Amino acid sequence: MTWDVAVRCAGRRRKLPTGPALGLAAISLIIAGALLAPLLTPHSPNLPLPDGMTPDGMPKPPSLAHWFGTDNLGRSMVARVLYGARATLLVGVVSNTIAVVVGTLVGGIGGMLEGRAEAAVMRFVDLMLAFPALILAIAIASIIGPSLWNAALIIALSNWTWIARVVYTKTLSIRERNFITAARLLGASRWYLFSRHLLMHLAPIMLVWETLGIATTVQMSAALSFLGVGVQPPTPSWGNIIHDNQNYFTVAPWTVLIPGVFILVLSLSFNIVGEYVHEKMEALESRERRPETAEDARERFGEIEHAG
């Protein structure tokens, strides 16, 4: 990165609109909370507090000593939510990364193939799209047995199809462009075209999905945990905190609403930030269509680095 580009990036960063800025802040805070959980709370997420229950054995409402109150077993909700962020984020990010990689490979390969092979790959994608994602995920989770890594794999398995569709459409437009034809005329192999040219041009869209997709995978991981087929207790996750406490929601609504609000904020933030990245990429692409000058190219690379 040359110096002037770095300066320009720094200048741009200040212009980040309020929405994406807030989203980014919320994501950073949640990640920091998950990582620093042992420093932020003296309590263990799995041990009941000595004063964690009311005399009738009910969860305690939020107070100065315990900001988020206690749960159905008298454990500190602050500790549960902070440690729960780890499992929730882990499943969300891992599953989304797998989905993006698989989706890009399948969609990209489908787009680079021709004729029957192309049709076969894409009909398979369409076929998998016919299964409602959550139903498919629940079905597989309940059969292979619930665990954190299984949840991540299953969510990836039910989410890669959308990404493959988008990447395929994108690839179709890329493969018609002059530099691909030029490379092909120079004798580039299909693998070379795929790895050196196509993947480079798909990188922005992968970045978009890497952010936008987490909004969905976080929600799905919460949904699986809520149904008891996701992350298993005693490991806390935001979904299984709600699962454990849903019978108490009338007497102790905070046990359900607090983790619920965290899921909402995390998903909302990834959505807003993802859409912002998406808009930026679209703007870049419409600029790409006219013949590119050296100045444009420098700006383009600068901006991609900035977004990354």
Place this chain on the structure above:
Amino acid sequence: MNRQFFGFVAKRLGQGAIVLVGISIVTFLLLYVIPSDPASLIAGRAANPDTIARINAQLGLDKPVWLRYAIYMGHLLHGNLGTSYVERTQVARELLSRLPATLELVSGAIFWEVAIGVSLGVIGGVWRGRLADRLAMGFAYVTVAAPQFVTGLLLLYVFGFQLGWLPLGGYGGLSYLLLPSLTLGLLNAAWHTRVVRSEVVREQGEPYVEAALARGVSRRTVILRHVVPGAILPVPTLVGLDFGYLMGGAVIIDQVFGWPGVGQYMWQGIQNTDVPVIMGVTLFAAVFVVVANIIADIVSYFIDPRIRVN
């Protein structure tokens, strides 16, 4: 035009049939390839190897895979989705008995998503960039990000528990339907909002709108008589697709509200690791999606003349 129409329908039906066969293969593979041990589930933990072998033979699990697929497919064509491992009842019959409750829930949800989604979309598009638009879009963002079970439990807490206006779950008249259908509808309302909003914005930029305004037609009339009817063209297609997705069972809604629909059957299947039930519901859900897709295509063929040209 008639001949072209039948050609179009025949082509879509043919594609649909191929997808359905593919779905049956995928479901079959999931059902039998994923490691699970139905025989020991049925016999219990203390079963001896002989019993397990006998149950495997009884279920046909000792036959080669292709033969098992043929038998499975034969059963499917007769409308037989298999027998529950745990309850020993016909999965297809159980599914059918839960269809009315799910149909009721889905109709309610579609009512809400169209009512909320279209009105917010029109508001957002007409007052683009103003406060009303920001509120409508903010609402759409939040409802998309809110997990169904949190929305559901929150609505139950406020309207069922605190205010006591509506029952705390169960199945019955309209008062029971209100909250679960609203929760389910909110999820897709945001989608309608976004589509309708962008269509309203696009439609307002059309020359005929400017022409009508120039002729002195009031803005209100132009919007209500011209812009809105044009902008809601995609709604029937969206509704068709949503219908397909929702009919597959709202596991979370059924669980939160105790609604006796297809989703609750799935839930029972999950609790017992009852593979034929789980796979029956999955297949049922996918079939609905495919059928709804075909119907949506045919409906939009009627509504939108542009498709006929292509």
